[in-house]
Each structure stands twice: as C-alpha cells, then as structure tokens.
Amino acid sequence: MQAFARIFRNLRNSLVLSKSNFIGEDHFGNKYYERIADEKRQKKGYRYVKSYDGQRKVNSELEIPTEWNAWLRNSRNNPPTIEEIERNNLLMMRTRQRALEVDAVDDKEKSSLVANSEMTTNLDSSKLNEKQAHPDFEDMEIKSGIPRKFDYKDKEKPIDRTVS
Incomplete structure (x- = not known):
C-alpha cells in the first residue's frame, strides 16, 4: 500500500505546476517571471521571459536589455529598476554619439x-613581391627538446626542416 501512495504522490507532484511570480516588464513589453524552488518536490527554481507578442521565440531572437539578461542568467540577484535601465540607455546613446563624432x-x-598628398609610405613596391627567407636563429629547435645544429660555414646548404 505504501508503494501506491508513493507512486500517487510522485505523479501528483510531477503534474502540479508550481506558481510563477511576475517580476517585471521592460520597455519592449517582455514580461519576466521567476519560479521559486520547491524543496519538497525537489524542483529547481528558474527565471524566464515571455515575449511581448506572446509568441515563443528563441532567447537570442528576443530583444532583451542587458540588465534583464543578467538577471535571467542569475548574474545578479535583484531585478533591474526602470531608472537603472534608462540611465544605462543614456550612457549607451552618449557613447554611440561620441564614437560617430x-x-x-x-x-x-x-x-x-589624401587631398594634400601628404600621405607617404616607406615601402618600395618592388620589395613587396620579393620572397623573404625565413629567419634562422641559433636557439631554434627542430623538435621540442632537440637542438638544431647551426653551421655558419654552410650558408648555401638548405636546412632540413622536415618534421618526423
């Protein structure tokens, strides 16, 4: 009999929806909710957003202010205030305006x-097409831990750079 009671209790706990608390709304019309964790039913709490038009969208497609996004991802404990969002929007607009200036x-x-032809470069166009040799340094290794034998007498002989 205990087994049936436990099965019935687990079935009831899995079907009963826990209540979501309305937390706030942004200027786009998105509504933010929080579902509190339920220790008795072993349900984890979480936060979510419902889009302003009621359609289900992927979170990346929604226009969510940065402050609300931080709250949704549990980076901050308290939801943002309207004053905080407006202040950050003003700072963002001012930064954009300064960047344009x-x-x-x-x-x-x-x-x-360009008009005064004062822009000059030190590059010679004939040197750009020439192939440059790879620099050789004494402390270079062929493989890690295997020192390279550098012979100053054999400048003509190519160095074997094959990796085995």
Missing part, C-alpha cells in the same frame, strides 16, 4: 591628407 573627425583628417 570621432569617426567624422578621422574621416575629415584622412580626406585632407
């Missing part, structure tokens, strides 16, 4: 250098 200044400087 720096890019505009760089583009202007590059165009003025």
